[in-house]
Amino acid sequence: MYKERKVRNRVIAAAEAKSPPLPPVSGSSTITPTIRKSGSIEEKKTGKKFLEGATIGILPLNNCNARVTLLSERITEFGGVPLPYRKNTMMSFDKATHIVVNFETPIKDIVTFCRTDADKAFLRDSLPKIKYVRCKWLSESFTKGVRMSEDDYSINALLQEEITRAEVQEHLHKYRRSTSFRDATVPSNSQRETNLAKKDGEAKIADKSQPPKSSGTVSPADVSSGWKRNLNEDDSSDYEDSSGEVSDEEEDLDSSREKETLVRSGSGSFTVSDSLKEKYICAQASSSGTKNLNEHLTVPLEKLMNTHKSQGQEFRAMAYGKAISALRNFPKKIQRAEDVGSLRNIGGSILSKITEILENGTCQKVDNLCVDDEVNKAIALFCNIHGVSSKTAIKWASAKLRTLEELSTKVTLNRAQVIGLKHYHDFLDRIPRSEVEEIEKTVKGAALDLQKGLEIVTCGSYRRGKPTCGDVDILISHPDGKSHRNLFGPLLEKLRTSEFLTDDLSISEESSQKKYLGVCRLPKEDSKFRRLDIIVVPYCEFGCALLYFTGSAYFNRSMRAYAHKLSMTLSHHSLNRNVVRMKKVKISDGEPFPNLTTEKAIFECMGLPYREPADRDH
DNA sequence: GGTCAGCAACG
DNA sequence: CGTTGC
DNA sequence: GACC
Ligand SMILES: O=c1ccn([C@H]2C[C@H](O)[C@@H](COP(=O)(O)OP(=O)(O)OP(=O)(O)O)O2)c(=O)[nH]1
Ligand SMILES: [Mg+2]
Numbered sequence: 045m046y047k048e049r050k051v052r053n054r055v056i057a058a059a060e061a062k063s064p065p066l067p068p069v070s071g072s073s074t075i076t077p078t079i080r081k082s083g084s085i086e087e088k089k090t091g092k093k094f095l096e097g098a099t100i101g102i103l104p105l106n107n108c109n110a111r112v113t114l115l116s117e118r119i120t121e122f123g124g125v126p127l128p129y130r131k132n133t134m135m136s137f138d139k140a141t142h143i144v145v146n147f148e149t150p151i152k153d154i155v156t157f158c159r160t161d162a163d164k165a166f167l168r169d170s171l172p173k174i175k176y177v178r179c180k181w182l183s184e185s186f187t188k189g190v191r192m193s194e195d196d197y198s199i200n201a202l203l204q205e206e207i208t209r210a211e212v213q214e215h216l217h218k219y220r221r222s223t224s225f226r227d228a229t230v231p232s233n234s235q236r237e238t239n240l241a242k243k244d245g246e247a248k249i250a251d252k253s254q255p256p257k258s259s260g261t262v263s264p265a266d267v268s269s270g271w272k273r274n275l276n277e278d279d280s281s282d283y284e285d286s287s288g289e290v291s292d293e294e295e296d297l298d299s300s301r302e303k304e305t306l307v308r309s310g311s312g313s314f315t316v317s318d319s320l321k322e323k324y325i326c327a328q329a330s331s332s333g334t335k336n337l338n339e340h341l342t343v344p345l346e347k348l349m350n351t352h353k354s355q356g357q358e359f360r361a362m363a364y365g366k367a368i369s370a371l372r373n374f375p376k377k378i379q380r381a382e383d384v385g386s387l388r389n390i391g392g393s394i395l396s397k398i399t400e401i402l403e404n405g406t407c408q409k410v411d412n413l414c415v416d417d418e419v420n421k422a423i424a425l426f427c428n429i430h431g432v433s434s435k436t437a438i439k440w441a442s443a444k445l446r447t448l449e450e451l452s453t454k455v456t457l458n459r460a461q462v463i464g465l466k467h468y469h470d471f472l473d474r475i476p477r478s479e480v481e482e483i484e485k486t487v488k489g490a491a492l493d494l495q496k497g498l499e500i501v502t503c504g505s506y507r508r509g510k511p512t513c514g515d516v517d518i519l520i521s522h523p524d525g526k527s528h529r530n531l532f533g534p535l536l537e538k539l540r541t542s543e544f545l546t547d548d549l550s551i552s553e554e555s556s557q558k559k560y561l562g563v564c565r566l567p568k569e570d571s572k573f574r575r576l577d578i579i580v581v582p583y584c585e586f587g588c589a590l591l592y593f594t595g596s597a598y599f600n601r602s603m604r605a606y607a608h609k610l611s612m613t614l615s616h617h618s619l620n621r622n623v624v625r626m627k628k629v630k631i632s633d634g635e636p637f638p639n640l641t642t643e644k645a646i647f648e649c650m651g652l653p654y655r656e657p658a659d660r661d662h
Numbered sequence: 663g664g665t666c667a668g669c670a671a672c673g
Numbered sequence: 674c675g676t677t678g679c
Numbered sequence: 680g681a682c683c
Contacts, residue, residue, distance in 0.1 A: 221681095221682080323682090352680090357680090358666090359665085359666060359680070359681090360680050360681095361680090362666065362680085362681095363666090363680035363681055363682095364680075366680090366681080367680085367681085388681090388682090389680090389681065389682085390681085391680065391681045391682080392680090392681090393680055393681085394680070394681085430677095430678085431672095431676095431677065431678085432677085433676070433677055433678085434676095435675080435676060435677090436676075436677090458672070458673065458677095459672080459673095460671095460672080460677080460678085504679090515679095517679085549671095549678085550670085550671050550672070550677095550678075550679095551671080552669095552670055552671060554670080554671090555669085555670075557670095559670080559671090559679080561671090561678075561679075577679070579679095592668095592679085593679085595679090597667095597679080600667070600668090600679095601666080601667050601668090602667090603667090604667040604668065605665095605666075605667065607667090608667075613667085613668075614667080614668080615667080615668050615669065616668080616669075616679090617668095617669085627664095628664090628665085
């Protein structure tokens, strides 16, 4: 019953023109059909109303006022209705049948011009209805005195293409190696306490501290003001051939603002540049719900990752893991290596593998390194046993062990390994959500029997909304701050008596948080043995425990690394500030932030935008 | 050339 | 302490 | 293996 208001923070950053200013493919001068200009003058004079029925919006981009006025007059002259651009919104073209665009304006600039969500939506949705044409269509028509075919000047298709590209760019922008520079402020402990003093509900604090931070994206207001000026001042290009390189000024504007890095301010709170923050995936939402469009890449790379992991190459495997996550979240199927751009966590080595996969369908490294010779096969096989990892797997394989059957007789297994071996196949199986819910119900029932008012949340991949789960992770606490105390032992006892729990893997009772890691089975015919993880925590640690137990593991590690950067530590117990470290070693633990009973409070303390569980699936 | 999360159980 | 797991 |  923890309530966390849903604030979906999908602010869309103005697609920043980081890509090379691609030459206007549709260079009007090259493509325009060459039509003899004979006899244009008298036809024009006849005043044929060949634009009858056309309502024509004029995009001010690269068109000075004088030019817009001139065009408007001529449109009227030939029976059309000119539509001026008003209130800085594309909505002023709502009724348009046509929109004309200056001949040299790159398609990219048109898309970038539509920077607000409303304008983007308008542009996207209007493509089937409105004909976007180069203004050459008008001038040709004027000179010829007849209405030229729009098709020859249409840029709808190019716009559609560019919109898709911009969406990808926008995504890239968020995940790029280095990005933008604005600041977010991190509240100090003292500030927070003041907040707490004034509060009378958790939600309020969360709302309160929103204003100073830029919620992880470029402030659209900032950018647009720069553009309006750009727009008004731009008188340069007027007639059909001055090939002025416009645009690209925004970039300079932005980089001149770079200065703000890490600034410490008084009264304990300090600011952190967004560019730093954006390097941590915990500051970014994972693309929840959307499908992995890059399985053709992630599947072979996963294989490579697993090989490295089973060979004990922990950090190399982690590097692959991050790269895979980046590819999973990429909004577009990658067909060519260039599509990857400078996606964070994909460096030269992995990129070369991607290239190879795209070209050959496979990667030599995958084939070579993952040669399924019998030793490697055995290592991989052993690593899938709960309680066995690279060290043990390699040791056994080197001792010429090859099969699961040999293990029980030829090596000494510890408790967890015995159980892991016993349930080898069941544990490899993933659990459907419906079954997770049945298990949750069983544990919940037993717990509430022992103590009412408990707060019980199923976390892990289940809480992140995954369709299947590797295990069941249940978090239990009590809002009164003390009634969780005598629960752990009795709960396990109860669940054992009902024969729901079948094996224990490890039990930790020594700290404030109690943890059970074991095996359970629903009382049904053919039901499988499932791994079950239960933690019972004091309510003062509820927020940190919930955050931790919801994961994902990568998300946690990123958030903890970010905390580290802020001279904090984040664990399943607490978020501490003013941690002193020398080199790697912690000299002082610092002090914990008090009352972190919600996840939101933790994000807030760290100056991070709140992320829904589903958006933490990195 | 250093860092890559932070903690806890098991043996 | 080394290994494994969450 | 990526990034600082
Ligand atoms: O190395 C780890 C492993 C797990 N966790 C946290 C995050 C994770 O979400 C939660 C539960 O762990 P589990 O292994 O069950 O991961 P999961 O996210 O639930 O995935 P799965 O579907 O495999 O259970 O514990 C970590 O912080 N670090
Ligand atoms: Mg889990």
